[in-house]
Amino acid sequence: MIFNLLTSQSSGGAGGGNNYSSLIMLGIMVVAIVLLLVFNRRSNKKRQEETQAMLNAIKPGNKVKTIGGICGIVVEVCPDDNTFVLETGTEASGKSFLKFDMQAVYQTDAVVEKAPKEEEKPADKVEEKPEEKPAEPAEEKAEEKVEEKVSEDKE
Numbered sequence: 001m002i003f004n005l006l007t008s009q010s011s012g013g014a015g016g017g018n019n020y021s022s023l024i025m026l027g028i029m030v031v032a033i034v035l036l037l038v039f040n041r042r043s044n045k046k047r048q049e050e051t052q053a054m055l056n057a058i059k060p061g062n063k064v065k066t067i068g069g070i071c072g073i074v075v076e077v078c079p080d081d082n083t084f085v086l087e088t089g090t091e092a093s094g095k096s097f098l099k100f101d102m103q104a105v106y107q108t109d110a111v112v113e114k115a116p117k118e119e120e121k122p123a124d125k126v127e128e129k130p131e132e133k134p135a136e137p138a139e140e141k142a143e144e145k146v147e148e149k150v151s152e153d154k155e
């Protein structure tokens with residue numbers, strides 16, 4: 001298609017309408033490529049933020065698998081050096097401690113803490129439920145008092 005556009009321009013073109021349709025197609029292709037690049041950049045940025053949040057969530061006691069395939073338990077995290085110490089092996093086979101860069105983490109069981117804004121919403125819902133529950137026992141107590149008065153009147 002681009003080859004046809006170039007050949008039509010160099011030979012003087014077959015007609016005025018053909019040039020406009022070629023330019024429109026070229027414009028659509030440029031817009032499509034720009035959109036592809038924009039969306040790709042946004043998805044890469046989101047993935048990078050998720051990875052950084054996962055790495056920041058690693059604390060001593062988390063299980064980690066490195067990019068080299070070494071599995072173990074994090075013993076110490078050093079945010080200054082951006083490293084962590086990994087404990088591998090067992091008591092029987094002998095424990096070993098290895099120091100890795102945080103970027104060497106492939107998988108972890110560390111849970112990323114959610115933003116405080118999201119935590120406030122469920123807290124509001126929790127506050128609403130207790131308000132409704134105390135009202136029900138009060139009605140039951142009133143009914144019990146009425147039943148007691150009726151039973152006393154019968155006696």
